[in-house]
Amino acid sequence: MKNQHTPAYAWLHRQQERLHRLDHLQSIAAWDQATHMPPGGNDARSAALAELATLMHRDRADPSLAQRLAAARQEPLNDWQAANLREIERAWQRTQAVPEALVERRTVVTSQCEHAWRSQRPRNDWAGFAANLREVLALVRQEAHHLGDALGLSPYDALLDHYEPGMRSVDVARLFGNLRQWLPALIRQVQARQAREDVLPLVGPFPLPAQRSVCEQMVRWLGFDFAHGRLDVSTHPFTGGVPEDVRLTTRFRDDECLQALLGTIHETGHGRYEQNLPREWLGQPVALARSMAIHESQSLFFEMQLAAHPGFARHLSPLLVQAFGDQAAFEPDNLHKLMTRVAPGLIRVEADELTYPAHIVLRFEIERALIEGEAEVDDIPALWDAAMHDLLGLDTRSNYRDGPMQDVHWPAGLFGYFPCYSLGAMYAAQWMAAMHHTLPDVDAQIHAGELNGVFGWLREHIWQAGSRWPTDELAQRASGETLNPAHYRAHLERRYGG
């Protein structure tokens, strides 16, 4: 890079590098908080993280930025630099759109709501929770209005755009509306068919050290680089750290062994994306993952397109036999059946591949209405119950704990994130469809355990691109078209039988 001729851009580059390095310390401290920190350290840790966040916010809101961004736009930049500038500008527009006092108030109120939620949920205390959530919603609506005004978007779109740049709720509504038409019937058909199938259950217990060993072997086999990452345990699995040092987490229970393994494979998809972002641009926004849906497309590619592929169980089976001894349930066909078992349930994070999108459609519809002012907190239970009836045929009345109180997202102030899960599943199916064009024998490769072709495709088309292109262009370049939900439907119908 020749920054000597581009002083405004060079200044921005250095600022982003500084922010990236401080973000590194935040990521590691947050990872430690979830994995290793003793409980007595929590208050001091939260205060420390908030202090650094304040410093970083001040840097991001530097009043000289408007001028520097304008000047940098006039400087000679190569394609990557121009893309980087676009991403810097995007972040800055959001930062300066919201008054600092509102950000601070929101941080306090969401933190209190989330904290209270942790004890309200087990008590099924909807009234207590709703009181707090009303406060959160009021502030998030304000924030969404500020952002919407600055970005020329509707309030909900302004929130969605943070996680999924360029995506609009009208598109999500169309995609999800389509899903609503065929998904419930498909679920019923599959349930009826699977009711007649013989599936052998897993027979535990499955000792945790052996589960950990199986997971580590699988993560390694899937190409995760342990010289630049770790696998640990946390209450809620996540992928944290930084691209140079990716921290995967998982969780174990000793009566089951597939959940931890599939969860770990899911996080490995996130992890390989992070580890393979464009290294020469690390520290700059252009080297960040493109969006949350694209991130989920990687974890769900690993979990659903690879691990739940009919050819993959052959590779899991010997690992499980070696770790836990032989049992009939470990036979590959049976393992595959276990991994593709469909059973409507109340809890999103326990849902199977086919019923999962129903949970997302429901949340999207409700949270969009909440942010756009078409619904209030008190309307949530009825909306929830109606959608669960329509989509999964389940009754949720009075069960707030396993209904609208089950997720951390809303109490934490995260609105606009939920759609990314199912958009990611759609993208993952689209990548697999595209792969079949350049790797016609990809199914045979997966059967044979030859995954280099698959990883090479992902590296070239997704990982190495970082945020070089807007999402639609990334999808176009990778698969010849923007998001096309037909691939997802075809995938589900092929796998679960139409």
Place this chain on the structure above:
Amino acid sequence: MKNQHTPAYAWLHRQQERLHRLDHLQSIAAWDQATHMPPGGNDARSAALAELATLMHRDRADPSLAQRLAAARQEPLNDWQAANLREIERAWQRTQAVPEALVERRTVVTSQCEHAWRSQRPRNDWAGFAANLREVLALVRQEAHHLGDALGLSPYDALLDHYEPGMRSVDVARLFGNLRQWLPALIRQVQARQAREDVLPLVGPFPLPAQRSVCEQMVRWLGFDFAHGRLDVSTHPFTGGVPEDVRLTTRFRDDECLQALLGTIHETGHGRYEQNLPREWLGQPVALARSMAIHESQSLFFEMQLAAHPGFARHLSPLLVQAFGDQAAFEPDNLHKLMTRVAPGLIRVEADELTYPAHIVLRFEIERALIEGEAEVDDIPALWDAAMHDLLGLDTRSNYRDGPMQDVHWPAGLFGYFPCYSLGAMYAAQWMAAMHHTLPDVDAQIHAGELNGVFGWLREHIWQAGSRWPTDELAQRASGETLNPAHYRAHLERRYGG
């Protein structure tokens, strides 16, 4: 605290709180670097830590500080606030005495020297090491001159004063000169006597999970609070983290089991000091440990005054038998003999209680001469060899690896730290002597495993004081006198036989 009437002090208070919180993130990231970080993460981590250090330095060097400190001195402050202001002022004087360019240059040069040292030491490459160390020394001398000018101290005293406020090299020289007179003869006597003793060696192997369990039990028994701390493994044991979340580390080898246990007990002393600093002042300099010698006095109290006490092996023995099965060497008297075995050796960190101070005396004499310009890097090997001959009767010629290249301190630019180890041992003996006045049956209590009296004394006199008083006043209040080396000599002669 009524900060509303003390605006300058209140500003300083808030600044220190901010620095403490950022320091929290540095401590945890540094702990992670030494315990969990995969090797590929090192460059990014070092860059992140350096970035935050730069931000913190800028805050500490805020040009408005001179005026604020002067104003705060005029404000009504209680005793703790006044002590806090004294400590803030002390740190600021040091910060503003050294030009920022010199600090940055020193950071780069010491980092390079330390990095090169890691591969030069195994190769015994004195010439290569000396070339780098000359550069380090030149910069540290400059820094020491700047500090000395600002503080009215000799260059070496200016460095020593950082770790041991108020201590001067003339005092250290007197204390260590006295040691030099009686220590070599005592070592020879003890060696001759111990040569005739029967001591049963430990018979390994000692599986690491069992060692870890013994260490955890011991740490807990010694009162360390695992709700506010952890015990992990690192290459070089240390105590890190923050008072609210203290991170002890240790290391294990499977052919031995006492080294890890005693090392862990040593770190527990550091840890309990940190965990029991005055909680209502946490985040302010007045709540920091008084000095490095006082810190070492706590770790060495736990290791030498407690664990190596003749009555303590009774409490170790059953733990070891339970973990590794019975063996004759675990008999309490034999354990005590093993823990008090004297054998002059080349390596400081492997030295026993009696020969350890010889290593420190030698380093102090050499580093003082280096900083004061009375010796050069090329003189070190001859000075080292002469002192090792006089003090321990050992020949070190041509063995640089196990001579002046054995410690990380000088390549890392740490001059003025070494004396604290032996000053700490002296203070530890003084605390035990003082304890005998208020707890006349302290020996019987240790035999009985009743340690609450001991811990209560340390809590009241050392831990809870933080940096409330200058070191001499702390010692005076705790033991009725300032540092008096007679207690240390008496302790060694009593334990090892005069």
